[in-house]
Amino acid sequence: MRELRNKNVIKGLLSDIRERAPSLPGPLKIMEVCGTHTMVIHRYGLKKMLSRAGISMLSGPGCPVCITPNEIHEAAIDLITENENFILTTFGDMTRVPTSKGSIQTTVPKKGSQVKIVYSPFDALNIAKKNPKKDVVFFGVGFETTIPSIAVTVKYAVQNHLNNFSLLSALWLIPPPLKTIVESKDNRIQGFLYPGHVSAIIGEKPFQFIPEHYSIPGAITGFEPGDILMSLLSIQNQIINSNPIVDNTYNRVVRPNGNPSAVAVMAEMFQKKDSHWRGLGYITGSGLKLKHEYKDFDSEYKYKMKIEAHSHDLPGCRCGDVLQGKILPSECPLFSKGCTPDSPQGPCMVSYEGACLASFKYGDKD
Amino acid sequence: MCLGIPAKVISVDENKQGKIDYLGTRVKTNFVLLEDVKPEDWVIVHAGFAISKLNEQEAKETLELIREYTEFSENIKEQR
Ligand code: SF4
Numbered sequence: 084m085r086e087l088r089n090k091n092v093i094k095g096l097l098s099d100i101r102e103r104a105p106s107l108p109g110p111l112k113i114m115e116v117c118g119t120h121t122m123v124i125h126r127y128g129l130k131k132m133l134s135r136a137g138i139s140m141l142s143g144p145g146c147p148v149c150i151t152p153n154e155i156h157e158a159a160i161d162l163i164t165e166n167e168n169f170i171l172t173t174f175g176d177m178t179r180v181p182t183s184k185g186s187i188q189t190t191v192p193k194k195g196s197q198v199k200i201v202y203s204p205f206d207a208l209n210i211a212k213k214n215p216k217k218d219v220v221f222f223g224v225g226f227e228t229t230i231p232s233i234a235v236t237v238k239y240a241v242q243n244h245l246n247n248f249s250l251l252s253a254l255w256l257i258p259p260p261l262k263t264i265v266e267s268k269d270n271r272i273q274g275f276l277y278p279g280h281v282s283a284i285i286g287e288k289p290f291q292f293i294p295e296h297y298s299i300p301g302a303i304t305g306f307e308p309g310d311i312l313m314s315l316l317s318i319q320n321q322i323i324n325s326n327p328i329v330d331n332t333y334n335r336v337v338r339p340n341g342n343p344s345a346v347a348v349m350a351e352m353f354q355k356k357d358s359h360w361r362g363l364g365y366i367t368g369s370g371l372k373l374k375h376e377y378k379d380f381d382s383e384y385k386y387k388m389k390i391e392a393h394s395h396d397l398p399g400c401r402c403g404d405v406l407q408g409k410i411l412p413s414e415c416p417l418f419s420k421g422c423t424p425d426s427p428q429g430p431c432m433v434s435y436e437g438a439c440l441a442s443f444k445y446g447d448k449d
Numbered sequence: 450m451c452l453g454i455p456a457k458v459i460s461v462d463e464n465k466q467g468k469i470d471y472l473g474t475r476v477k478t479n480f481v482l483l484e485d486v487k488p489e490d491w492v493i494v495h496a497g498f499a500i501s502k503l504n505e506q507e508a509k510e511t512l513e514l515i516r517e518y519t520e521f522s523e524n525i526k527e528q529r
Binding site: 084086087092095096099119174202203204205206225228229231232235279280283284306309313316332334335336337338342344345348435 | 452453455479481482483484493495496497498500501503504505507508511512514515516518
């Protein structure tokens with residue numbers, strides 16, 4: 084699919100987008116929901132080219148490391164600083180998020196405790212197998228793309244009685260915050276690029292409410308520059324024809340009904356709960372926790388953790404506003420001054436998908 | 450975080466564990482989330498799990514559509 088990054092193809096698609104711009108109320112405000120899209124848009128310089136073609140791209144809440152609120156990061160830090168013989172396993176980005184208690188990477192664990200970075204949830208399970216005398220906690224973060232893999236991992240631990248393994252969950256569902264965003268008073272979004280790999284799991288239907296109830300067009304989008312431009316063309320056409328739908332321009336990967344086996348294992352292991360998102364507040368039914376019958380594998384239950392929402396972000400960090408599209412990263416007073424990738428002051432500068440990191444590397448203005 | 454890489458399946462055993470080829474490297478992959486998968490299939494891999502199969506027919510159609518768009522805009526430019 085190399086053609087989807089070919090310069091001439093990109094140019095051709097951009098000129099099509101430009102052709103249509105005069106017949107549209109411009110500039111169009113389109114939200115890319117997924118952090119991986121944010122990265123692609125910046126890396127290929129599409130943000131600036133699109134703004135000249137009458138499309139202004141806004142980043143959405145699709146960076147799981149960023150939207151996980153401080154109280155959960157702090158609870159993970161407490162686990163290893165207050166307990167002996169613990170192994171905290173998690174994805175690399177999570178270890179660098181700064182909180183008022185430092186970051187997982189900078190805190191000093193108690194005797195016999197340590198942090199291990201894993202690539203797959205299954206790696207965490209193998210660590211539990213190899214260390215039967217230690218308590219292994221997998222601090223699992225992710226959207227629907229990652230949740231089925233975590234569900235399979237916990238299911239395996241349950242079946243094999245790996246009682247020293249448990250899950251500290253920071254699991255988020257994508258459709259609920261989109262509803263929050265379109266219903267917010269000052270919403271200006273005129274179209275959505277839906278996340279391709281979340282859709283590979285859940286399919287097209289969970290986004291249907293957006294065109295149906297709010298008449299906002301959108302397209303499920305792949306991760307090549309050509310994919311992004313094709314979806315934007317589709318959104319323009321939907322507006323011109325007054326026919327908002329959920330178009331699927333990534334149908335080489337996304338089936339209309341997603342991946343039913345993955346959805347089934349999610350439903351088998353987890354139940355919905357109301358969750359607190361950084362910047363967006365509490366959202367009904369937007370998070371998942373292990374079902375009651377698996378409570379012994381739920382770190383929160385097992386270690387009687389009290390995770391209470393607070394808004395103690397680091398002083399000056401405006402990550403919450405960035406995640407809602409209220410300000411551009413460069414409008415944060417700390418951006419590139421106190422806050423850089425080497426010394427991040429908030430998660431949006433830590434994560435590979437964070438909007439602040441993308442803007443720092445590639446700029447966010449013309 | 451939702452980064453998924455397209456890769457070719459090398460092997461799958463009866464427990465749905467196996468390997469993919471990613472840029473010449475063989476990487477252990479878990480295939481339990483896919484109904485049917487065999488060597489030579491292309492899949493999207495995320496966090497050590499294959500989460501979706503690539504559909505060749507749809508991939509070809511995407512490329513054709515892209516070509517049409519690009520030719521269409523070439524034609525417009527030529528007409529000017
Ligand atoms: S630039 Fe740094 S301090 Fe400012 S919002 Fe982004 S992460 Fe927070």
